[in-house]
Amino acid sequence: MTDWSVTDLGGGTYLFHWRPGFYVSPFLVTREGVLAIDPIAPTAARAYREAIATITDAPVTLVIYSHEHRDHSSGAAELAPNATIIAQRRAAERFARRPDPSILPPTLLVENHASLQLGGKQVEAYYFGPNHSPSNLALLLPTAEGPLLYYCDVVEPGFAPYRNLPDTDVVGLLESLAAVSALPFRRCAGGHGVPGPAEWVPLTRQYLLDLLAATEREYRGQGGQVPLPGEDGVAMTERVRRGVCQRAAEALRSQYGHWKGFEAWAPLTADRLLSYLITGN
Ligand SMILES: [Zn+2]
Incomplete structure (x- = not known):
């Protein structure tokens, strides 16, 4: 049994499933390169690289950390050692406080919003303040069914929120779930399951x-x-x-x-x- 699989969402966006059911990271394939979100961990990142190579020969030129938690942000050196690494500013602050050799520090910081362009496609990144972590970015990716919201560990369609909400700012989580609802997306995904309808954002808040x-x-x-x-x-x-x-x-x-x-x-x-x-x- 293989440890990974890939789902094609159309529009250039794919999902990399690591040990399917445990972790999922989206990536965007364009004619000029690949934008990959969340390397997960060194072993997963080696598989992630292999998975991307089954879709395209284009190099991974941009890596985004959805937030700074180690279980999503480790392993970029295995995925794409020369890529530009993008994260919210507070992620860089956290990494500086707890150096970890398996995490490459970000080289491009987002404050409140960034439009990331690559090969005629674009990913929107928004920051709505601390919630599940201090540095979660809400990411909009193009798919055949319209924009997909990837808000890692903030919303997880089909699942109750995880355990005792580790590291969470409770008021910030409620505020972020309200604020992100104003973005134009048809489906949403967290870092673990499969995408679900946009309604999972207000449902999770409720x-x-x-x-x-x-x-x-x-x-x-x-x-x-x-x-x-x-x-x-x-x-x-x-x-x-x-x-x-x-x-x-x-x-x-x-x-x-x-x-x-x-x-x-x-x-x-x-x-x-x-x-x-x-x-x-
Ligand atoms: Zn997390």
Whole structure:
């Protein structure tokens, strides 16, 4: 069994699936070169290069990091060592704080918006502030069905948001999902599954709002954090949070229980949202 596959979306855009179902990176093929998003990791990037070579002989001249998380941004030296590497400015700041030999630093930084042109085609990159990470770019790519939004790990059609929203700015995530809805796209994709209809952007935002409201209701309803007689602070915290998060997830099951990951992740996401209610993020 091969570790990778490629899907042709038309318009020059393809999806590279690494260990299909775990990671996906789009790439755009033009007559002047290839723009590849997210090398993923050194081993994946070697396969990515092989996959692109089955479609075109053109070199990869542009690489975009959708955001700075290592599980998407590692391995560019294996994919295209001489390419221009594009990322949001805050990604470069994060890389400088935690040097990693498997990540090539970006050579072209985006602040709020960039139109990236290559061989008569173009990719639009927008920054709507911190959300899943401080540096996520919303990328619009041409496909036969109209523009595809790639907003890696911010929206993942068919899936509940991942676990406890690691590294997430909660308010920023809600704001970004609202702001990106104004862009003209027909389908959207994250970094892991397959593309789905544009509705997954507002659906994901509504899920987070519904889970936030349910978490707040359960937390307030049981009077915040009050110890039982003889109970210490640690035991109280764990009892209260577990109960609140399980009940909040249960409240959403009839509406969202069919989303992949819901059973495992909704209580963890509720726990993250409870921290947001208590601390402000
Ligand atoms: Zn990520």
